[in-house]
Amino acid sequence: MAITTYAAFVDAIEALTVTGVTKTYQGPPAALNTADLPALWCQAPKGDEAALTFQTGGGWPTLTVDVFVAIEPAAQSMQAHNFARQVAALDNLAAALRTVHVCKAPLSWSIRAAMISVAGADYWGVVATVTGRG
Numbered sequence: 181m182a183i184t185t186y187a188a189f190v191d192a193i194e195a196l197t198v199t200g201v202t203k204t205y206q207g208p209p210a211a212l213n214t215a216d217l218p219a220l221w222c223q224a225p226k227g228d229e230a231a232l233t234f235q236t237g238g239g240w241p242t243l244t245v246d247v248f249v250a251i252e253p254a255a256q257s258m259q260a261h262n263f264a265r266q267v268a269a270l271d272n273l274a275a276a277l278r279t280v281h282v283c284k285a286p287l288s289w290s291i292r293a294a295m296i297s298v299a300g301a302d303y304w305g306v307v308a309t310v311t312g313r314g
C-alpha cells in the first residue's frame with residue numbers, strides 16, 4: 181500500500197456514510213440550509229512527516245482533518261432535544277470512522293459535542309479531529 185495522499189484521506193472521510201446525516205459537503209459550506217441538516221464536511225487538513233536522513237527512513241506521515249456535523253440551529257432553543265441528538269451523532273460518527281481504511285494504520289480521533297458557526301449562524305453539532313498514519 182502506497183503512502184496516503186491528503187486528497188485520498190479527505191475524500192475517504194467525506195465518503196463516510198454516517199447514520200442520520202442528510203447532506204455531505206465537499207469542503208466547508210458557505211451556508212447551511214435547515215432542510216440539509218444534519219450536514220457533514222471536512223475542514224482544515226494538516227499533517228506532519230519526519231525528515232528523511234541516512235539514519236532513519238522518516239516514518240509514516242501523519243494526516244489530520246477536522247470533521248464537522250451540524251445538527252440543528254442553536255436559535256431554536258430546544259436544548260434537551262438537541263443535546264440528545266448530539267450524543268447520538270457522537271455515536272454515529274464514531275461508528276462510521278471505525279469503518280475507514282485509507283491509511284496504513286487504523287484511524288484515531290478525538291470527538292466532542294460543540295457549537296458550530298457557519299455564515300454567522302450557530303448550530304448544535306459534533307466535531308472530530310481525525311488522524312491517519314501512513
